[in-house]
Amino acid sequence: MEIQLQENWQRQIAKAVTSPTELAELLSLPPSWMKQHSAARELFPMRVPRHFVNLMEPGNPQDPLLLQVMPHAQEFIDVAGFTTDPLVESEATSAAGMLHKYNSRVLLIFRGGCAINCRYCFRRHFPYQDHHLSQEKWGAIEHYITQHPEVNEVILSGGDPLMASDAQIIKAAKRLAKLPQIKRLRIHSRLPIVIPDRLTPELAKQLKATGLQIVLVLHANHPQEISALLKRKISLWHQLGITLLNQSVLLAGVNDNADTLADLSEALFSASILPYYLHQLDKVAGAAHFEVSDETAFAIRAQLLKTLPGFLVPKLVREVGGEASKTPL
Incomplete structure (x- = not known):
């Protein structure tokens, strides 16, 4: 579903998608797929402008733009060498x-x-x-x-x-x-x-x-x-x-x-x-x-x-x- 955008940039920021469920609906993806990962929003909030959503391929859970912004359960895994201040x-x-x-x-x-x-x-x-x-x-x-x-x-x-x-x-x-x-x-x-x-x-x-x-x-x-x-x-x-x-x-x-x-x-x-x-x-x-x-x-x-x-x-x-x-x- 393409989102029509006719607002200035500040309004577009205010109307960014912050819910995995809404993102799933916009991309014709099953809510169950999003639900298994949505808890990672607790670690880092989700925010996706609607113009960027329009650039994603509907129905593709592996869309490369979606993967950059979708919270993922793997974010909870502690991995050696990965820190909160990687560049000191x-x-x-x-x-x-x-x-x-x-x-x-x-x-x-x-x-x-x-x-x-x-x-x-x-x-x-x-x-x-x-x-x-x-x-x-x-x-x-x-x-x-x-x-x-x-x-x-x-x-x-x-x-x-x-x-x-x-x-x-x-x-x-x-x-x-x-x-x-x-x-x-x-x-x-x-x-x-x-x-x-x-x-x-x-x-x-x-x-x-x-x-x-x-x-x-x-x-x-x-x-x-x-x-x-x-x-x-x-x-x-x-x-x-x-x-x-x-x-x-x-x-x-x-x-x-x-x-x-x-x-x-x-x-x-x-x-x-x-x-x-x-x-x-x-x-x-x-x-x-x-x-x-x-x-x-x-x-x-x-x-x-x-x-x-x-x-x-x-x-x-x-x-x-x-x-x-x-x-x-």
């Missing part, structure tokens, strides 16, 4: 709401919530309540940046930074643009994939007007996620000269084969988005069933190198807590 981010906090993990850039936890709750999220246990960005904290962050002249890039992350209003994002961008050392503002967001209407022309134009180099890093894992609506909405961002990149996570049952990832790269490039990173799974508690072995990952990369031009092959990486950069594999 608690040790990288330099000021409330800010992480300084890598030399030349700092990451701001700009918003705690997301439009969609992906079951493999490495921050599904993150204490967002301790990282709310108040006016006082902004002052501390600006002071920290000025005391670290090596920092020339700020990353807005979360949660999802595009959960903030256009006005809030522009206000932050203008504050950062006043710091002479800052060259780039990078925004990491899955929201445009799951609700393309979030890509408002006003936000794109005002970000560009700050004079900062703007980089939008999207998060899509499967070619089904690259919708016609996304292509239409993101075209202005491309026309304005905003750099568009994508990072994916290698996920068992979702995209752990070369054909799917090759199709994803082609779909991304057709939307003027360059593949950037292909991440090995961060070992977060509750997501072990998504893990793909390094051996399989290497075989997939080898096939991609044979199939695609080099600029469409994402870098295969793993993030290791405490390391000075992502680790190429």
Whole structure:
């Protein structure tokens, strides 16, 4: 059943599907199939925007988009090596709401919530309540940046930074643009994939007007996620000269084969988005069933190198807590 969407992005977030039973009905799946897994909502709530539901295949319990968001009984299984803080981010906090993990850039936890709750999220246990960005904290962050002249890039992350209003994002961008050392503002967001209407022309134009180099890093894992609506909405961002990149996570049952990832790269490039990173799974508690072995990952990369031009092959990486950069594999 296709859901008709004629509302702004905020209303689409408010009307996201949060019930496995409703999701089963929308996808013509037996409620009994959902019921056996729905208890995992206790560990991490379910939230799926209706645009993303529209991209799923009705009647297919193994749909790759569904598998990313459906609570699963396997989330209750404790697996050695999987923790609530897989990237040891608690040790990288330099000021409330800010992480300084890598030399030349700092990451701001700009918003705690997301439009969609992906079951493999490495921050599904993150204490967002301790990282709310108040006016006082902004002052501390600006002071920290000025005391670290090596920092020339700020990353807005979360949660999802595009959960903030256009006005809030522009206000932050203008504050950062006043710091002479800052060259780039990078925004990491899955929201445009799951609700393309979030890509408002006003936000794109005002970000560009700050004079900062703007980089939008999207998060899509499967070619089904690259919708016609996304292509239409993101075209202005491309026309304005905003750099568009994508990072994916290698996920068992979702995209752990070369054909799917090759199709994803082609779909991304057709939307003027360059593949950037292909991440090995961060070992977060509750997501072990998504893990793909390094051996399989290497075989997939080898096939991609044979199939695609080099600029469409994402870098295969793993993030290791405490390391000075992502680790190429």
